[in-house]
Amino acid sequence: MQDNGAIHTSKVVRQQWARWQEQGLFMFFLPAYCSQMNLIEGQWHQLKAHEIAGRMFDNEYDLALAVMEGMASRSEQGGYTLERFKFKSS
Structure with missing residues:
Protein backbone atom coordinates (compact mmCIF):
# COMPACT_ATOMS: atom_id res chain seq x y z
CA MET A 1 0.00 0.00 0.00
CA ASN A 38 -2.47 5.82 5.35
CA LEU A 39 -1.41 4.57 8.79
CA ILE A 40 2.01 6.20 8.56
CA GLU A 41 0.31 9.60 8.84
CA GLY A 42 -0.65 8.83 12.44
CA GLN A 43 2.93 7.84 13.20
CA TRP A 44 4.25 11.06 11.64
CA HIS A 45 1.77 13.02 13.76
CA GLN A 46 2.95 11.29 16.95
CA LEU A 47 6.59 11.81 16.00
CA LYS A 48 6.05 15.52 15.38
CA ALA A 49 3.85 15.99 18.47
CA HIS A 50 5.96 14.06 20.98
CA GLU A 51 9.47 13.35 19.77
CA ILE A 52 10.55 16.54 18.01
CA ALA A 53 7.91 19.05 19.13
CA GLY A 54 9.27 22.49 19.95
CA ARG A 55 12.76 21.74 18.68
CA MET A 56 14.62 23.87 16.16
CA PHE A 57 17.23 22.48 13.80
CA ASP A 58 20.16 24.27 12.23
CA ASN A 59 20.11 22.10 9.13
CA GLU A 60 18.48 19.14 7.41
CA TYR A 61 21.06 16.71 8.79
CA ASP A 62 20.18 17.55 12.39
CA LEU A 63 16.48 17.20 11.56
CA ALA A 64 17.12 13.81 9.93
CA LEU A 65 19.01 12.61 13.01
CA ALA A 66 16.17 13.75 15.27
CA VAL A 67 13.61 11.92 13.11
CA MET A 68 15.68 8.72 13.21
CA GLU A 69 16.10 8.99 16.99
CA GLY A 70 12.40 9.71 17.41
CA MET A 71 11.40 6.72 15.31
CA ALA A 72 13.74 4.49 17.32
CA SER A 73 12.22 5.78 20.55
CA ARG A 74 8.66 5.21 19.25
CA SER A 75 9.50 1.67 18.17
CA GLU A 76 10.91 0.86 21.61
CA GLN A 77 7.88 2.35 23.35
CA GLY A 78 5.49 0.52 21.04
CA GLY A 79 7.36 -2.77 21.15
CA TYR A 80 7.80 -3.10 17.42
CA THR A 81 10.86 -3.49 15.25
CA LEU A 82 12.22 -0.70 13.14
CA GLU A 83 14.34 -1.15 10.05
CA ARG A 84 16.09 1.70 8.31
CA PHE A 85 16.44 1.67 4.55
CA LYS A 86 19.09 3.72 2.84
CA PHE A 87 18.31 4.70 -0.71
CA LYS A 88 21.10 5.31 -3.15
CA SER A 89 21.01 8.91 -4.30
CA SER A 90 22.71 10.44 -7.29
Missing part, protein backbone atom coordinates in the same frame (compact mmCIF):
# COMPACT_ATOMS: atom_id res chain seq x y z
CA GLN A 2 1.59 3.25 -1.12
CA ASP A 3 0.63 6.86 -1.21
CA ASN A 4 1.17 8.76 -4.44
CA GLY A 5 4.39 10.41 -3.32
CA ALA A 6 6.94 11.16 -5.99
CA ILE A 7 9.36 8.52 -4.72
CA HIS A 8 6.69 5.80 -5.00
CA THR A 9 5.75 6.72 -8.57
CA SER A 10 9.17 7.69 -9.91
CA LYS A 11 10.48 6.20 -13.14
CA VAL A 12 13.10 4.16 -11.28
CA VAL A 13 10.47 2.60 -9.01
CA ARG A 14 7.97 2.02 -11.84
CA GLN A 15 10.67 0.08 -13.69
CA GLN A 16 10.75 -2.39 -10.76
CA TRP A 17 7.00 -3.09 -10.63
CA ALA A 18 7.05 -6.01 -13.10
CA ARG A 19 9.93 -7.70 -11.27
CA TRP A 20 8.19 -7.21 -7.92
CA GLN A 21 4.93 -8.63 -9.28
CA GLU A 22 6.81 -11.73 -10.48
CA GLN A 23 7.95 -12.12 -6.86
CA GLY A 24 4.38 -11.76 -5.58
CA LEU A 25 4.58 -8.13 -4.46
CA PHE A 26 1.80 -5.95 -5.80
CA MET A 27 1.59 -2.18 -5.41
CA PHE A 28 -1.70 -0.62 -4.39
CA PHE A 29 -2.02 3.13 -4.25
CA LEU A 30 -4.14 5.13 -1.87
CA PRO A 31 -6.45 7.80 -3.23
CA ALA A 32 -4.92 11.27 -3.28
CA TYR A 33 -5.05 13.10 0.07
CA CYS A 34 -6.42 10.17 2.02
CA SER A 35 -4.49 10.41 5.27
CA GLN A 36 -7.14 8.37 7.14
CA MET A 37 -6.22 5.30 5.08
Whole structure:
Protein backbone atom coordinates (compact mmCIF):
# COMPACT_ATOMS: atom_id res chain seq x y z
CA MET A 1 0.00 0.00 0.00
CA GLN A 2 1.59 3.25 -1.12
CA ASP A 3 0.63 6.86 -1.21
CA ASN A 4 1.17 8.76 -4.44
CA GLY A 5 4.39 10.41 -3.32
CA ALA A 6 6.94 11.16 -5.99
CA ILE A 7 9.36 8.52 -4.72
CA HIS A 8 6.69 5.80 -5.00
CA THR A 9 5.75 6.72 -8.57
CA SER A 10 9.17 7.69 -9.91
CA LYS A 11 10.48 6.20 -13.14
CA VAL A 12 13.10 4.16 -11.28
CA VAL A 13 10.47 2.60 -9.01
CA ARG A 14 7.97 2.02 -11.84
CA GLN A 15 10.67 0.08 -13.69
CA GLN A 16 10.75 -2.39 -10.76
CA TRP A 17 7.00 -3.09 -10.63
CA ALA A 18 7.05 -6.01 -13.10
CA ARG A 19 9.93 -7.70 -11.27
CA TRP A 20 8.19 -7.21 -7.92
CA GLN A 21 4.93 -8.63 -9.28
CA GLU A 22 6.81 -11.73 -10.48
CA GLN A 23 7.95 -12.12 -6.86
CA GLY A 24 4.38 -11.76 -5.58
CA LEU A 25 4.58 -8.13 -4.46
CA PHE A 26 1.80 -5.95 -5.80
CA MET A 27 1.59 -2.18 -5.41
CA PHE A 28 -1.70 -0.62 -4.39
CA PHE A 29 -2.02 3.13 -4.25
CA LEU A 30 -4.14 5.13 -1.87
CA PRO A 31 -6.45 7.80 -3.23
CA ALA A 32 -4.92 11.27 -3.28
CA TYR A 33 -5.05 13.10 0.07
CA CYS A 34 -6.42 10.17 2.02
CA SER A 35 -4.49 10.41 5.27
CA GLN A 36 -7.14 8.37 7.14
CA MET A 37 -6.22 5.30 5.08
CA ASN A 38 -2.47 5.82 5.35
CA LEU A 39 -1.41 4.57 8.79
CA ILE A 40 2.01 6.20 8.56
CA GLU A 41 0.31 9.60 8.84
CA GLY A 42 -0.65 8.83 12.44
CA GLN A 43 2.93 7.84 13.20
CA TRP A 44 4.25 11.06 11.64
CA HIS A 45 1.77 13.02 13.76
CA GLN A 46 2.95 11.29 16.95
CA LEU A 47 6.59 11.81 16.00
CA LYS A 48 6.05 15.52 15.38
CA ALA A 49 3.85 15.99 18.47
CA HIS A 50 5.96 14.06 20.98
CA GLU A 51 9.47 13.35 19.77
CA ILE A 52 10.55 16.54 18.01
CA ALA A 53 7.91 19.05 19.13
CA GLY A 54 9.27 22.49 19.95
CA ARG A 55 12.76 21.74 18.68
CA MET A 56 14.62 23.87 16.16
CA PHE A 57 17.23 22.48 13.80
CA ASP A 58 20.16 24.27 12.23
CA ASN A 59 20.11 22.10 9.13
CA GLU A 60 18.48 19.14 7.41
CA TYR A 61 21.06 16.71 8.79
CA ASP A 62 20.18 17.55 12.39
CA LEU A 63 16.48 17.20 11.56
CA ALA A 64 17.12 13.81 9.93
CA LEU A 65 19.01 12.61 13.01
CA ALA A 66 16.17 13.75 15.27
CA VAL A 67 13.61 11.92 13.11
CA MET A 68 15.68 8.72 13.21
CA GLU A 69 16.10 8.99 16.99
CA GLY A 70 12.40 9.71 17.41
CA MET A 71 11.40 6.72 15.31
CA ALA A 72 13.74 4.49 17.32
CA SER A 73 12.22 5.78 20.55
CA ARG A 74 8.66 5.21 19.25
CA SER A 75 9.50 1.67 18.17
CA GLU A 76 10.91 0.86 21.61
CA GLN A 77 7.88 2.35 23.35
CA GLY A 78 5.49 0.52 21.04
CA GLY A 79 7.36 -2.77 21.15
CA TYR A 80 7.80 -3.10 17.42
CA THR A 81 10.86 -3.49 15.25
CA LEU A 82 12.22 -0.70 13.14
CA GLU A 83 14.34 -1.15 10.05
CA ARG A 84 16.09 1.70 8.31
CA PHE A 85 16.44 1.67 4.55
CA LYS A 86 19.09 3.72 2.84
CA PHE A 87 18.31 4.70 -0.71
CA LYS A 88 21.10 5.31 -3.15
CA SER A 89 21.01 8.91 -4.30
CA SER A 90 22.71 10.44 -7.29
